[in-house]
Amino acid sequence: MSDVPPLVLPAPAKLNRLLRIVGQRSDGYHTLQTLFQFLDIGDTLTLRGRGDGKLHLTPALPGVPDEANLILRAARLLKEASGCRLGADLHLEKRLPMGGGLGGGSSDAATTLLGLDHLWGLGLPLATLADLGLALGADVPVFLHGHAAWAEGIGERLTPVTLDTPWFVVVHPGIGVSTPAVFKAPQLTRDTPPITMARALQGGAASWRNDCEATVRELYPEVASTLDWLNARAPSMLTGTGACVFARLASEREADNLLAEMPEGWSAFKARGLDRSPLHDALGRWPSA
Ligand SMILES: C[C@@](CO)(OP(=O)(O)O)[C@H](O)COP(=O)(O)OP(=O)(O)OC[C@H]1O[C@@H](n2ccc(N)nc2=O)[C@H](O)[C@@H]1O
Numbered sequence: 001m002s003d004v005p006p007l008v009l010p011a012p013a014k015l016n017r018l019l020r021i022v023g024q025r026s027d028g029y030h031t032l033q034t035l036f037q038f039l040d041i042g043d044t045l046t047l048r049g050r051g052d053g054k055l056h057l058t059p060a061l062p063g064v065p066d067e068a069n070l071i072l073r074a075a076r077l078l079k080e081a082s083g084c085r086l087g088a089d090l091h092l093e094k095r096l097p098m099g100g101g102l103g104g105g106s107s108d109a110a111t112t113l114l115g116l117d118h119l120w121g122l123g124l125p126l127a128t129l130a131d132l133g134l135a136l137g138a139d140v141p142v143f144l145h146g147h148a149a150w151a152e153g154i155g156e157r158l159t160p161v162t163l164d165t166p167w168f169v170v171v172h173p174g175i176g177v178s179t180p181a182v183f184k185a186p187q188l189t190r191d192t193p194p195i196t197m198a199r200a201l202q203g204g205a206a207s208w209r210n211d212c213e214a215t216v217r218e219l220y221p222e223v224a225s226t227l228d229w230l231n232a233r234a235p236s237m238l239t240g241t242g243a244c245v246f247a248r249l250a251s252e253r254e255a256d257n258l259l260a261e262m263p264e265g266w267s268a269f270k271a272r273g274l275d276r277s278p279l280h281d282a283l284g285r286w287p288s289a
């Protein structure tokens with residue numbers, strides 16, 4: 001298999017453009033309504049087939065043992081589910097901050113599932129891959145369906161949407177936010193009334209909020225001060241449970257101006273919102289209409 005060129009695929013970031021917590025299931029998981037949109041920035045995964053069935057990932061991620069790495073977990077899951085006897089060498093170029101609310105781990109898992117499906121010639125439907133992916137994380141299915149989406153349930157009930165695609169400046173406040181800690185916090189509101197997708201879209205970006213924001217501000221003052229600084233300059237929000245926050249801008253020039261104003265030492269980047277995942281464009285693979 002060594003003379004076959006490697007498959008080089010993007011694993012884009014996502015933003016939660018809106019996030020409503022509408023309830024809690026009996027297993028403790030919170031039911032959400034959210035709008036997912038992709039960014040034109042992300043990790044890159046290089047995949048090469050192996051005939052001996054082995055799965056090998058380089059480099060190791062700091063603080064993440066291989067058995068917990070979502071790339072290897074996704075690869076093993078696909079091998080088991082399909083009965084495929086082939087293996088792969090996987091190389092990850094990690095750009096997205098881990099645990100930042102940008103969905104990097106989930107996106108890596110989705111790129112692995114779709115990439116190996118292609119490399120191993122399995123041809124599984126996107127819906128089957130999304131079902132497998134849901135076992136790895138609530139955010140994995142949207143990366144497999146590949147379209148900006150209105151999501152309900154814990155993020156698995158997806159309806160494709162077309163959103164405004166402005167420029168964003170994403171800032172990492174330099175601290176880690178624990179998703180379980182946010183969802184366990186007694187002050188988190190869990191009773192936002194559900195709305196229809198049509199109403200959410202009609203309200204537009206100016207009306208979109210993230211229900212985790214008040215709790216994350218309280219638990220992590222660094223997130224609160226970053227949001228305050230950004231909000232004084234452009235409409236800004238938390239993505240997921242954080243720690244990243246993002247400002248919405250009308251043009252690349254405005255994004256550049258905001259970056260130039262940013263206090264030294266902050267970690268920030270500009271990115272474009274995308275309604276179609278670059279992963280599906282790279283593979284030429286879209287759900288049939
Ligand atoms: C809320 C979102 C929005 O995109 O946040 P981010 O992870 O992107 O920040 C995600 O759906 C996060 O989904 P997922 O990626 O599965 O969360 P995990 O880190 O695995 O969840 C850690 C813990 O948070 C709690 N949790 C998570 C998701 C959810 N809908 N309800 C919960 O109560 C559960 O206790 C879970 O064990």
Ligand SMILES: Nc1ncnc2c1ncn2[C@@H]1O[C@H](COP(=O)(O)OP(=O)(O)O)[C@@H](O)[C@H]1O
Nearest residue numbers: 068069070098099100101102103104105106108
């Ligand atoms: N390939 C991976 N990339 C990133 N994180 C991973 C990966 N595999 C496992 N993880 C674990 O998943 C956690 C959540 O990662 P990530 O998806 O980047 O953040 P978030 O869910 O906040 O958007 C990380 O803190 C890390 O412990």
